[in-house]
Amino acid sequence: MGATRVRIAGGAALALIAILFLVVNLIAQVGLTGQRVDLTQNRLYTLSDGTRAVLAKLDEPITLRLFYSATLANQFPAFKAFSGRVTDLLDAFKRAGHGNIRIQIIDPAPYTDTEDEAAAAGIQGNETPSGESFYFGVVGTGPIGGREVMPVITPDREPFLEYDLAKMIVSLTAEKKPVLAVISTLPLDVGFGGAMAALRGQSHPFAAYSQLAELYDVRMMASDFVEVGAHVDMLLIVHPPKLNPQQLYAIDQFVLNGGRAVVMVDPNAEVASQMAGQGAPPPQMTSDLEPLLGAWGIKVDTTKVIGDRRLATKVTIPGSRRPVDYVVWLRVPKAQMNHDDVVTADLDQVLVATPGAISAVEGATTTLEPLISTTEDAMAFDPIMLRVTGDPQDLLRGFEPTGKPFTLAARVTGPVKTAFPDGAPKVTEEQSPNPTKEGETPAFGAKERAALKESATPINVVVFADVDIIDDRLWIEEMGQGAQRQVVPRADNGNLIVNAVENLAGSSDLIAIRSRGAASRPFEVIDGLKRDAEQKFLARSQELQAKLQATEARIQELRSARPGGAGGAIVSAETEKALAEARAEVVATRRELRDVQRNLEVDIDNLESRLRFVNIAAMAIVVAIVAFFISLVRLRRRRARRGVV
Amino acid sequence: MSSTLVIARRELAAYFATPLAYVFIIVYLFLNGIFTFYIGNFFERGEADLVPFFTFHPWLYLFLIPAIAMRLWAEERKAGTIELLLTLPVPLWAAIVGKFLAAWVFTGIALALTFPMWLTVNYLGQPDNGVIVAGYIGSFLMAGAYLAIGSCVSAATRNQVVAFVLTVVVCFLFTASGAPMVLDAFSGWAPQAIVDTVASFSFLTHFNGIVTGVIELKDIVFFTTLIVAALAANAITIDMKKAN
Secondary structure (H helix, E strand, O other): OHHHHHHHHHHHHHHHHHHHHHHHHHHHHHHOOOOEEEOOOOOOOOOOHHHHHHHHOOOOOEEEEEEEOOOHHHHOHHHHHHHHHHHHHHHHHHHHOOOOEEEEEEOOOOOOHHHHHHHHHOOOEEEOOOOOEEEEEEEEEOOOOOEEEEOOOOHHHHHHHHHHHHHHHHHHHOOOOOEEEEEEOOOOOOOOOHHHHHHOOOOOOOHHHHHHHHHOEEEEOOOOOOOOOOOOOEEEEEOOOOOOHHHHHHHHHHHHOOOEEEEEOEOOOHHHHHHOOOOOOOOOOOEOOOOHHHHOOEEEOOOOEEEEOOOEEEEOOOOOOOOEEEEEEEEEEHHHEOOOOOOOOOOOEEEEEOOOOEEEOOOOOOEEEEEEEOOOOEEEEOHHHHHHOOOHHHHHHOOOOOOOOOEEEEEEEEOOEOOOOOOOOOOOOOOOOOOOOOOOOOOOOOOOOOOOOEOOOOEEEEEEOOOHHHOHHHHEEEEOOHHHOEEEEOOOHHHHHHHHHHHHHOOHHHHHOOOOOOOOOEOHHHHHHHHHHHHHHHHHHHHHHHHHHHHHHHHHHHHHHOOOOOOOOOOOHHHHHHHHHHHHHHHHHHHHHHHHHHHOOHHHHHHHHHHHHHHHHHHHHHHHHHHHHHHHHHHHHHHHHHHHO | OHHHHHHHHHHHHHHHHOHHHHHHHHHHHHHHHHHHHHHOOHHHHOEOOOHHHHOOHHHHHHHHHHHHHOHHHHHHHHHOHHHHHHHOOOOHHHHHHHHHHHHHHHHHHHHHOOHHHHHHHHHHOOOOHHHHHHHHHHHHHHHHHHHHHHHHHHHOOOOHHHHHHHHHHHHHHHHHOOOHHHHHHHHOOOOHHHHHHHHHOOHHHHHHHHHOOEEEHHHHHHHHHHHHHHHHHHHHHHHHHHHO
């Protein structure tokens, strides 16, 4: 009786425990999302403050639809892991969006309505080996009917995925295109032919300008502007003319008020030489933005042009058949660009002509973060040199590398003071068509904003020490005429400028979103071994190939030297012997070549098998030895004890 | 508390008094290496992380941990020492927790001895060591959950083989419920909420979450409540058997 009661009570208690366990975990499953410790090095699973700020500002719902061919992804295991990261990130967005972010994950299975939906939404399908379309992209729809599409998400963009998504959300909530005001002596909007030629279809805007005009409300500032209006979101200053104090003051105040600017100045702007014309004044070849740059803690020396031997572009000069290195025209590869900054991270190559160098001024309160740098094989020239000599080889002959890289483009951030501590400058009639009148306080550029002595928030400016980056001749090829005209970029110059503007155009929250390290962490040691082996292999195999060719050539020669030509029957014994030797040599060389190839991976194989041994057997052997000794000691002790007894 | 620790220490020392403990560790290390390098394709992947190492832990534990857990109570019951243990002036829970802790620390030692793996990835590349730390924490927690289940099952029988088989079965249910093939079978007809709920009671789901480098509170809650529940069930089972 008692036993039965105990059994019933025990059974009930067990059932209660099971129910408690289930309930607690069901609640935890729903209620405890987001309580986590992120142990990853780059805090991969934690949203940056910038994203959180963007999401916190949402007051209307945004829907993010992820089109992901989950069923097809089974064929690509590596991609599955990446897609997990993407859905995790979307999940984090949803949590931080406090109900204003809706996430839908759609699997556009082949031959279904959802597949049509994905295609209609602008998601790019990629053909799989089995012939079906694989989709992986995001469509965002906003409260005011806006739509933004990320047609395809690739693993190499992973470090910037959070930035891309946040940018998508920001542009979905933006009500109008941001205003980009341009200050430039170059006719970016109509091209060198001028407005009349443009009307006749004979001239066209700069390609980079056209790219910007698609994204922004771009307005060219008149040369006699007196202020930067409050409606302006960003400034793009490209090869500025000599600005008068009131204009500089206007720019100064714009930036201090949190306005963002992309500045392009140049010690030698080759692009300007196209402005030369009959009767026109000689073009302005040099530009700067002093005293503003100085106030921002940087300096672009207009008396120095930077050359880099390793990045030099090859040019053909009259009278020389071989192309020669022109050290001041630089082909800047990915390696010389900042991988961690969203402006340059995705670019492959930028072409730069006769750039200057950016350096930090002593005691600067700002941080200068290089975006594009030269190699250490670089030096500074006097721009006069370029105009005097017509021969690139002269530059090469006198080349003495300074051993340190120069910064060609940089991001400048931090707090700054005004370049006009005495307030708005008074200007005379000579300086400006809008002179300061007697008894009037100049308030140019400050009409709609308070005059500031120092920056309200840290400034954020991107500076290029080269204007030619924007020159179409440098980076695009044109095909066709008129309506058929097509622009084919040879380098990423346009993207560089658009990225810089786009990054600065975003809210400061967006700029603050850092990139994360790439997910891939390769076996560097093995890769290194592979590289070494390949290098060795290449040298040796070239050697052997040459030997092989030489021997084969000798065989040919011997054959044709036979009396009666190649088909001759009578062969001297000597020739026959030489032929046999040569043939044997060919066989031996071929074998050696094969051996070299086979030995290519021998170092790696050795390393791998060593590591396999250490990890599979070594520790087990150590444990076995320890166990053996311990049992030996025990046995001895036991015996000793027995002996005593 | 101190009686728990005394029992734990005594039990742990007892493990190393027999060659069984060493055999277990050697088998564990050996299988871990084989799985990582040959089935996990450690070198072919070329990534400096311990994913191929941790991936097999749930399945490795599925068979190795019941082997440790089976003798926890079944042996005492068979040898009749359980009566002696229960008459000692220690509360029942102290004996249960002490035995469990000893076994858990023992698996922890075995796990710690895999450190050459960690050295290896650090030699070969620059792994995210935070993720690796999370992986070890997750693996240790999961081992605890397997052990607690095994301890509970072991208390229900005097036959170690039965204890082993039953533990494997129960643990298999907890593991497989998160495996893709099981979930696929559900996802065809059951609503997503049910699929998610089934998955949320799987070791795999929680362990895979931790192995990515993020330790979520719900994962910790899952493993600790499972351990506590299994040990409580363990106590009740012993009480019920005592009445018999």
